[in-house]
Amino acid sequence: AKKFVLARQCQGFPKESDFELVEEELPPLKENEYLAEAVYLSVDPYMRGYMPRVKLNTTMYGTQVAKIVESRSLKFPVGQYVLGPFGWRTHTVVPENGPTHIGMRTFLLPDLQGLPISLALGVLGMPGNTALFGLLELCQPKAGETVVVSGAAGAVGSHAGQIAKIKGCIVIGIAGSDEKGKWLTEELGFDYFINYKTQNVEEELRKAAPQGVDCYYDNVGGEITTTVLNQMNAFGRVALSGSISSYNSIGPFKVTTPNLTIVLQQLKLEGFIVTRWNHRWMEGIQQNLQWIQQGKLKYRETVTEGFENIFKAFTDMLEGVNVGKAIVKV
Ligand code: NDP
Numbered sequence: 361a362k363k364f365v366l367a368r369q370c371q372g373f374p375k376e377s378d379f380e381l382v383e384e385e386l387p388p389l390k391e392n393e394y395l396a397e398a399v400y401l402s403v404d405p406y407m408r409g410y411m412p413r414v415k416l417n418t419t420m421y422g423t424q425v426a427k428i429v430e431s432r433s434l435k436f437p438v439g440q441y442v443l444g445p446f447g448w449r450t451h452t453v454v455p456e457n458g459p460t461h462i463g464m465r466t467f468l469l470p471d472l473q474g475l476p477i478s479l480a481l482g483v484l485g486m487p488g489n490t491a492l493f494g495l496l497e498l499c500q501p502k503a504g505e506t507v508v509v510s511g512a513a514g515a516v517g518s519h520a521g522q523i524a525k526i527k528g529c530i531v532i533g534i535a536g537s538d539e540k541g542k543w544l545t546e547e548l549g550f551d552y553f554i555n556y557k558t559q560n561v562e563e564e565l566r567k568a569a570p571q572g573v574d575c576y577y578d579n580v581g582g583e584i585t586t587t588v589l590n591q592m593n594a595f596g597r598v599a600l601s602g603s604i605s606s607y608n609s610i611g612p613f614k615v616t617t618p619n620l621t622i623v624l625q626q627l628k629l630e631g632f633i634v635t636r637w638n639h640r641w642m643e644g645i646q647q648n649l650q651w652i653q654q655g656k657l658k659y660r661e662t663v664t665e666g667f668e669n670i671f672k673a674f675t676d677m678l679e680g681v682n683v684g685k686a687i688v689k690v
Contacts, residue, residue, distance in 0.1 A: 463635030482685030503528030511579025513540035660684030
């Protein structure tokens with residue numbers, strides 16, 4: 361088995377030397393255990409935020425889709441696939457009732473109706489449920505309202521924007537390249553796109569939303585968020601999903617300062633962690649599956665080949681190389 365352990369606590373943007381590839385011999389299976397072989401690994405922004413809590417010389421945290429290749433458990437038979445927070449490793453000895461990590465659980469892959477199993481890490485998994493519950497429960501978008509999504513071409517953002525379209529909203533996506541913008545407007549049905557790297561977000565937003573913004577699904581925080589908040593309508597709703605613009609900062613963090621607009625427009629801002637809806641997990645997966653089957657929800661994956669390349673996949677994702685969900689194929 362191979363695994364990446366955290367070799368040192370990274371400062372700022374992660375470096376390859378922060379991780380070490382280690383080989384290890386796994387113990388034989390005990391009763392009620394099984395051996396899971398990684399097939400796809402997920403690289404997600406939260407991993408960067410979580411790194412300070414990973415102990416040195418322990419496996420880097422992360423979820424994966426794995427195949428059960430040996431088993432002494434009746435509940436987890438050989439040949440089935442599991443989704444589990446096993447970390448950056450190729451093989452894992454898993455007890456029948458574990459592991460659970462920061463709210464993420466291990467379970468047999470649900471029936472994805474013939475769709476690729478890798479989607480359990482994206483549109484039919486945690487990012488998909490983040491978009492669905494975050495947008496619908498916190499923003500409660502209504503037909504005709506204007507919804508802005510930042511981090512719009514990523515796994516969560518591209519999904520949230522499409523749900524807002526399904527709900528009949530005018531959708532404006534903000535992301536970091538024109539190629540991403542083309543995908544959002546030409547294939548996913550976003551109404552407007554703003555490239556925050558080359559355009560003036562404030563001016564472009566004024567043009568795209570002369571009527572003001574009702575809902576904001578925020579994946580990035582920082583200056584973009586301040587700019588959007590300043591153009592929100594009274595009683596606007598903001599789902600604070602992530603704040604990736606500050607994840608690699610050494611601090612002080614570039615956070616949005618609560619300002620007078622928030623008060624005067626009586627905005628509602630709410631942070632959330634998707635595991636809040638663990639009790640409705642399969643409902644979210646089923647809804648997203650149905651939208652895909654109805655042709656209402658599209659997805660893209662950016663796949664990096666090879667377990668050894670997971671660090672590159674991780675930093676590529678942090679730098680915005682990915683369109684849609686970033687994953688690693690072992
Ligand atoms: P993405 O697929 O969106 O990948 C990250 C993207 O962030 C990059 O592609 C890049 O796109 C963008 N980005 C990177 N740096 C910056 C920056 N400084 N400013 C603006 N954009 C930047 O990842 P996910 O869809 O998995 O996650 C999106 C967000 O959702 C993250 O903030 C994450 O933490 C959050 N999240 C929250 C959860 C929750 O429970 N609350 C659960 C899952 C995710 P670009 O080219 O546009 O810069």
